[in-house]
Amino acid sequence: MTAPGIELVGVRAAYGRIDVLRGVDLVVPAGSVFALLGPNGAGKSTTLRVISGRMRPRAGCVHIAGVHVNGTPPARLARAGLCSVPEGRGIFPNLTVSDNLRMATYRGGLSFSDVRDTAFERFPALSDRRTQLAGTLSGGEQQMLALARALTTNPAVLLLDEISMGLAPLIVAELYEVVARLAREGITILIVEQFARVALPVADFAGIMTQGRIQVVGEPADVEAALSEAYLGAV
Amino acid sequence: MQDLLAFTIVGIVSGSIYAIAASGLVVTYTTSGVFNFAHGAIGMVAAFLYWQVKVDWGWGTWPALILVLGVFAPLFGLFIERVLMRPLAGKPTGVSLVVTVGLLVLLYGIASRVWPGTETRRVAEFLQDTRFQVAGVSVSAHQVIVLVVTVAVAAGLRLVLFRSRAGVAMRAVVDNPELAILNGALPERVSQLAWVLGSVMASLAGVLIAPGRSYNHLFLTLLVVNGYAAAILGRLRSLPLTFVGALLLGTGEAYLIGYSQRFSFGEGVLGTNGVLAELLPVLPTVFLFAVIVALPQTRLQVAKLAGGRVLRVPAMPQTLWRGACFVAMAALATALLSPTQLFNASTGLVVAMVMLSLVVLVGYSGQISLCQFTFVGIGASVMGKFFGSGSLLGLVAATLAAAAFGALVALPALRLRDIYLALATVAFALFGERLLFDHPKVFDRGATLSFERPALLGIDLENGKALFIFLAACFAAMAVLVLAVRRGPLGRRLAAMNDSPAACVTLGLNLIGTKVTVFALSAGMAGFAGALFGMLRTSVSANDFVLLVSLNTFLLAMIGGITTVTGALIGGMALPLLDTDLQGLFIGAGAILISRLPNGFAGVLYGLPARLRRPPGLGEPRLGGDTTAPVTPPLPERVPA
Numbered sequence: 001m002t003a004p005g006i007e008l009v010g011v012r013a014a015y016g017r018i019d020v021l022r023g024v025d026l027v028v029p030a031g032s033v034f035a036l037l038g039p040n041g042a043g044k045s046t047t048l049r050v051i052s053g054r055m056r057p058r059a060g061c062v063h064i065a066g067v068h069v070n071g072t073p074p075a076r077l078a079r080a081g082l083c084s085v086p087e088g089r090g091i092f093p094n095l096t097v098s099d100n101l102r103m104a105t106y107r108g109g110l111s112f113s114d115v116r117d118t119a120f121e122r123f124p125a126l127s128d129r130r131t132q133l134a135g136t137l138s139g140g141e142q143q144m145l146a147l148a149r150a151l152t153t154n155p156a157v158l159l160l161d162e163i164s165m166g167l168a169p170l171i172v173a174e175l176y177e178v179v180a181r182l183a184r185e186g187i188t189i190l191i192v193e194q195f196a197r198v199a200l201p202v203a204d205f206a207g208i209m210t211q212g213r214i215q216v217v218g219e220p221a222d223v224e225a226a227l228s229e230a231y232l233g234a235v
Numbered sequence: 236m237q238d239l240l241a242f243t244i245v246g247i248v249s250g251s252i253y254a255i256a257a258s259g260l261v262v263t264y265t266t267s268g269v270f271n272f273a274h275g276a277i278g279m280v281a282a283f284l285y286w287q288v289k290v291d292w293g294w295g296t297w298p299a300l301i302l303v304l305g306v307f308a309p310l311f312g313l314f315i316e317r318v319l320m321r322p323l324a325g326k327p328t329g330v331s332l333v334v335t336v337g338l339l340v341l342l343y344g345i346a347s348r349v350w351p352g353t354e355t356r357r358v359a360e361f362l363q364d365t366r367f368q369v370a371g372v373s374v375s376a377h378q379v380i381v382l383v384v385t386v387a388v389a390a391g392l393r394l395v396l397f398r399s400r401a402g403v404a405m406r407a408v409v410d411n412p413e414l415a416i417l418n419g420a421l422p423e424r425v426s427q428l429a430w431v432l433g434s435v436m437a438s439l440a441g442v443l444i445a446p447g448r449s450y451n452h453l454f455l456t457l458l459v460v461n462g463y464a465a466a467i468l469g470r471l472r473s474l475p476l477t478f479v480g481a482l483l484l485g486t487g488e489a490y491l492i493g494y495s496q497r498f499s500f501g502e503g504v505l506g507t508n509g510v511l512a513e514l515l516p517v518l519p520t521v522f523l524f525a526v527i528v529a530l531p532q533t534r535l536q537v538a539k540l541a542g543g544r545v546l547r548v549p550a551m552p553q554t555l556w557r558g559a560c561f562v563a564m565a566a567l568a569t570a571l572l573s574p575t576q577l578f579n580a581s582t583g584l585v586v587a588m589v590m591l592s593l594v595v596l597v598g599y600s601g602q603i604s605l606c607q608f609t610f611v612g613i614g615a616s617v618m619g620k621f622f623g624s625g626s627l628l629g630l631v632a633a634t635l636a637a638a639a640f641g642a643l644v645a646l647p648a649l650r651l652r653d654i655y656l657a658l659a660t661v662a663f664a665l666f667g668e669r670l671l672f673d674h675p676k677v678f679d680r681g682a683t684l685s686f687e688r689p690a691l692l693g694i695d696l697e698n699g700k701a702l703f704i705f706l707a708a709c710f711a712a713m714a715v716l717v718l719a720v721r722r723g724p725l726g727r728r729l730a731a732m733n734d735s736p737a738a739c740v741t742l743g744l745n746l747i748g749t750k751v752t753v754f755a756l757s758a759g760m761a762g763f764a765g766a767l768f769g770m771l772r773t774s775v776s777a778n779d780f781v782l783l784v785s786l787n788t789f790l791l792a793m794i795g796g797i798t799t800v801t802g803a804l805i806g807g808m809a810l811p812l813l814d815t816d817l818q819g820l821f822i823g824a825g826a827i828l829i830s831r832l833p834n835g836f837a838g839v840l841y842g843l844p845a846r847l848r849r850p851p852g853l854g855e856p857r858l859g860g861d862t863t864a865p866v867t868p869p870l871p872e873r874v875p876a
Contacts, residue, residue, distance in 0.1 A: 052417060054413065054416070054417075074416045074417060075416050075419050075420060075421050076419075078416070078417055078418060078419035079419040083417075084417045086413065086414060086417060090414060090417075091414075092406075092407045092410040092411055092414065092415075093410060093411075094406065094409075094410045095403065095406055095407055095410060099397075099403045099406070099407070102400055102403045103400075103403060103404065103407050103415065103418045103420065104418060105400060106400070106418050106419030106420055107419060112400075149418070
């Protein structure tokens with residue numbers, strides 16, 4: 001049996017004196033999609049910050065593909081194949097579309113022309129706008145550009161933080177098609193979403209996070225049933 | 236016709252050097268978000284170092300070039316990034332402004348100490364005596380080399396910034412540093428590369444422009460004002476526009492020099508060389524000012540965390556009581572101080588008044604002025620020219636005249652923020668230094684203006700002791716005024732404007748009126764201090780009011796603490812205490828060291844009692860600044876009268 005793609009054991013993290021993660025245990029089996037749901041302020045984004053190396057946990061272990069990575073600089077994780085699309089739009093607004101794609105080549109063993117060709121093949125809309133500043137793209141196109149990095153750099157692990165935020169339902173559906181395709185390629189994906197409806201269909205597993213802990217883990221259907229209780233408290 | 240061609244070539248060559256300097260500035264600004272005011276000072280030091288190695292040590296041209304451009308410049312760039320800039324990450328623009336201006340003053344201080352201005356230095360041009368004939372015009376090999384180097388620099392920059400991943404990463408890091416890391420880029424590396432590039436280009440410009448003329452610290456340092464002007468034309472972002480700006484400036488200057496000898500257009504304002512020649516020294520400044528004013532309005536800023544701890548303002552009775560105590564203590568001090576000490580302390584009080592004017596402008600309202608001593612000079616000249624015999628009316632006139640100029644400077648400030656505002660005030664300071672104060676009606680080219688100390692209300696101020704007490708009373712009165720402003724409606728408007736201009740506009744606050752008021756108020760205070768400065772010194776010259784003095788004053792006010800009256804007093808009294816030889820070193824290094832404390836030395840003083848009371852290990856209480864910091868109730872702090 002291969003090691004899980006992402007594994008957190010008893011992870012605690014805090015901003016100053018305010019505890020945000022109070023013992024997070026999470027296993028995302030290699031090649032599967034995990035949807036992490038939960039209300040605002042539950043600690044979902046912080047969990048991603050810890051996994052991507054941007055924040056050091058106070059206690060506990062972070063394993064990526066079986067390797068203990070606590071304290072590894074985020075840039076090194078990124079070069080090793082951890083692709084993370086942060087909250088908001090994961091693009092450089094004042095760089096052209098091409099330059100944005102060039103930034104993806106820090107992942108080892110990639111040439112710029114490969115990245116560019118794959119991205120433009122998958123998203124022809126971007127090809128027409130290659131010399132345009134990324135900040136002038138529409139919200140959907142910006143998020144496509146952000147996903148293009150995941151699509152072209154062959155990551156081992158992909159972290160997606162609220163990619164549906166502020167986008168029209170049609171566009172969101174399109175984005176999640178891309179996610180589903182990435183999942184079929186065997187990438188381990190951790191999705192953080194507030195809107196369960198869009199994330200659950202592509203997920204193999206799901207969990208609900210409240211108050212700094214993952215309270216419920218299970219099949220998407222079971223978790224969906226438990227959602228309202230987790231959000232609103234036991235009725 | 237041939238003249239035109241010759242002038243054009245000269246202009247393009249000097250424009251090329253400006254372009255190299257300016258593009259270095261643009262590279263560091265776009266990649267680090269820091270506008271390097273010390274850019275020119277780096278070029279100046281490089282030029283002197285080049286002379287040192289090539290001429291003084293006699294190593295020859297190539298070793299000197301390799302040592303300066305290949306070793307010194309990159310290492311210095313690395314030093315700036317590692318030691319000065321990295322700790323500034325996430326700090327407001329004002330902090331990096333203080334650090335780079337501090338670096339300028341520091342480098343200037345070091346250079347004038349290591350290479351005193353008493354010696355004449357000259358470096359031969361590259362391949363001296365080799366000349367070519369181009370269409371009947373003689374062109375030197377040095378000029379050709381400058382052009383070739385500039386083209387190479389332009390092409391190289393283009394290649395690095397737009398065709399290499401390192402260049403893209405440089406721009407990406409400015410855009411979104413966190414995302415750049417998530418892509419796998421290392422921001423420290425990127426920023427190192429940027430500062431190395433910037434430092435090398437500044438040095439290259441210094442080494443190219445120095446040969447063939449006699450070395451002058453100030454000229455070489457301010458060479459970059461031309462670069463600033465060119466870089467601003469490209470909005471500090473566009474390299475092609477920067478090159479255009481530099482070439483415009485270079486050729487404009489060359490035509491002015493060339494044709495001013497031919498056509499004088501009458502006597503000119505200054506009398507001797509004609510109008511065109513007089514325009515020459517201020518051309519870059521006028522260009523800079525014009526370009527800045529033509530810039531589109533910056534977007535109004537939404538609330539930012541100032542990071543500074545808000546200091547409590549004392550109530551009116553407390554202020555008055557402390558002011559009275561201050562004057563009484565000054566009166567006592569007259570018995571203890573020798574005449575020289577008394578004179579120095581008096582100078583300190585006058586400078587402290589100038590700093591009070593900065594407290595209102597910079598500390599309370601978040602505007603920036605690097606030309607405060609120009610207002611002082613205006614006040615002094617009005618007082619000396621029209622009321623030399625010393626009269627109370629002169630004080631009023633000096634205040635009003637300076638306030639009027641302050642309102643004038645406020646016009647660009649209405650639309651500008653941070654570095655653009657700082658640059659506009661630098662332009663105004665240079666304008667004052669090179670044209671206004673040189674005017675025969677003002678100081679008449681370096682001549683001095685003499686003052687008489689008046690007798691006020693039956694007190695003879697000819698007496699040093701009486702004058703000292705009078706100045707102390709003036710300082711106390713001004714401090715009471717400043718604190719009254721802080722407590723009153725204007726103070727609230729200023730604080731609101733400092734916090735969030737955007738919110739002010741939505742509340743219907745008149746930003747224009749507020750900014751003009753605060754600039755006029757601050758300049759008026761500086762002008763008043765200028766009149767007193769003249770009375771104290773009994774003779775002043777244009778040299779007392781140059782840009783460098785304004786920079787020193789600004790930095791010292793920052794060191795003392797620009798948000799408090801105490802800070803102004805500390806800063807003011809420190810100036811005469813500092814040995815003139817080492818002044819630049821102390822002020823520059825001090826400013827760099829203290830730049831991270833928003834309330835300067837005074838803030839440290841007020842923090843002391845609290846720090847002693849607090850149990851160890853709790854750390855600094857904060858209000859704002861680091862949003863991830865633990866939220867602890869801020870300890871009340873006190874501000875003195």
